[in-house]
Amino acid sequence: MTVQQSPLRELPGDLGLPLIGYSYQFASGRLTASHRWWNQYGPVSRTRALGTTWINVEGPEACGAVLTDRDRVYDASGWAYLIGPFFHRGLMLLDGAEHHRHRRIMQQAFTADRLAGYLTPVNETIAATLARWPGGAMRFYPAVKQLTLDVATRTFMADDVGGAEASRVNAAFTDSVRAATAFVRMPVPGLRWARGLAGRHFLETYLRDRLPAHRTGSGADLFTALCHARSEDGDAFTDDDVVNHMIFLLMAAHDTSTSTLTTMAYYLARYPEWQERCRAESQALDSPEVTYADLDRLVALDLVMKEAMRLVTPVPGVTRRTNRESELLGYRIPAGAYVAVHLWGVHHMADVWPEPERFDPERFAEHRREDKAHRFAFMPFGNGVHKCIGLYFGGMEIKAAMHQLLLRYRLTVPAGYRMPVDWVSLPRPKDGLPIELHRL
Numbered sequence: 001m002t003v004q005q006s007p008l009r010e011l012p013g014d015l016g017l018p019l020i021g022y023s024y025q026f027a028s029g030r031l032t033a034s035h036r037w038w039n040q041y042g043p044v045s046r047t048r049a050l051g052t053t054w055i056n057v058e059g060p061e062a063c064g065a066v067l068t069d070r071d072r073v074y075d076a077s078g079w080a081y082l083i084g085p086f087f088h089r090g091l092m093l094l095d096g097a098e099h100h101r102h103r104r105i106m107q108q109a110f111t112a113d114r115l116a117g118y119l120t121p122v123n124e125t126i127a128a129t130l131a132r133w134p135g136g137a138m139r140f141y142p143a144v145k146q147l148t149l150d151v152a153t154r155t156f157m158a159d160d161v162g163g164a165e166a167s168r169v170n171a172a173f174t175d176s177v178r179a180a181t182a183f184v185r186m187p188v189p190g191l192r193w194a195r196g197l198a199g200r201h202f203l204e205t206y207l208r209d210r211l212p213a214h215r216t217g218s219g220a221d222l223f224t225a226l227c228h229a230r231s232e233d234g235d236a237f238t239d240d241d242v243v244n245h246m247i248f249l250l251m252a253a254h255d256t257s258t259s260t261l262t263t264m265a266y267y268l269a270r271y272p273e274w275q276e277r278c279r280a281e282s283q284a285l286d287s288p289e290v291t292y293a294d295l296d297r298l299v300a301l302d303l304v305m306k307e308a309m310r311l312v313t314p315v316p317g318v319t320r321r322t323n324r325e326s327e328l329l330g331y332r333i334p335a336g337a338y339v340a341v342h343l344w345g346v347h348h349m350a351d352v353w354p355e356p357e358r359f360d361p362e363r364f365a366e367h368r369r370e371d372k373a374h375r376f377a378f379m380p381f382g383n384g385v386h387k388c389i390g391l392y393f394g395g396m397e398i399k400a401a402m403h404q405l406l407l408r409y410r411l412t413v414p415a416g417y418r419m420p421v422d423w424v425s426l427p428r429p430k431d432g433l434p435i436e437l438h439r440l
């Protein structure tokens, strides 16, 4: 709809403190993981944070409308403001015809055949890592973050895992991701923004050094797949494209899977009946590692994964920028506005999800399907043209890891323990998630 069909309402909202607005709440993630705007102003409102004005979009209707973007108003360049210096020209930051062209090429690296090929190094890396875990009391989050990095190192780049260089890669990613919500958005030495830029520089050099070998190689890794990918029209990526996409993909795959695995481990430890149910399914496969065909047989684990992503949404919000003045649910949206789409909020709405704070994986089971209450009730992987290209890879890695973990260990947390979540950038436990692994 265009603005000619007005009268449109002006946006409600408040700009917060002079100059800084709601920057602190925004940077700490407290606004993305709250119902504040919805409760106070409804589905569309405006505020000020991180040096600009934001349109807050809440609820399935408004979030769905922005993501499906029927009128091509909402550009992904909204991301550029937050993460552009660190992840520029990653697929998620491209728009229009260019995005479409790159996505069609990249799709060739995510076909079912490719995914089945990636599963071998995924399984091997998980097995090798879990064999090194001593069991007993541990901080789950840092250990699983290292695990997903090792999986990416092997599966994406066919590089060896472990050692100082892999740790540097891990640190570079963390710095780049966390820089997105930097309060001071200029390179002051020692602060988040500067660390993010240094991380990006390290990753570019690291990948560029390795690019020639992957261009000429025939490995089954993602790096090689991107070097050789051709769309149906014969289009291919340049060297710069490959480096930019690799940096974005490593980031996109890494923290999201880590966050989801951590939330799943937490809830499985708190709800032993679900843990037993998932373990029984894994034991029924009678195989230490899952095959591609096995993945669909881990039904309970799939329910738990969905419920974990609903409760602690790994990407709690996404952003866009309007390319012209437009309308959303009867409100006038100005041109050039940054838009924050609150996915976490959609996943916690009581009129869509009964008892939204309760861990209840069964709500996704066939006989209930609460996720069908609204077309846009459940969007952990987004929606529309930018919907996650790695959702099957992510699900595969998460299930492969959980399958092996549950076959080896019983997971427990202390009675009464509740995981405190840090919402800066992607959600993670403030205390690293202290968990006990009991060898079976």
Ligand code: HEM
Pocket (backbone or CB within 6 Å): 076, 091, 092, 093, 103, 249, 252, 253, 254, 256, 257, 260, 314, 315, 318, 319, 379, 380, 381, 382, 383, 385, 386, 387, 388, 389, 390, 391, 393, 394, 395
């Ligand atoms: C639990 C795991 C994951 C979650 C929750 C997740 C979530 C998301 C979300 C919400 C978006 C949409 C962003 C937007 O609309 O602006 C997205 C996009 C994307 N994701 Fe994922 N992701 C996950 C795993 C992965 C993995 C494993 C990969 C790659 C191997 C990946 C690659 C991408 C890419 C390339 C995009 C951009 C797609 C585009 O713009 O066309 N993601 N992801």
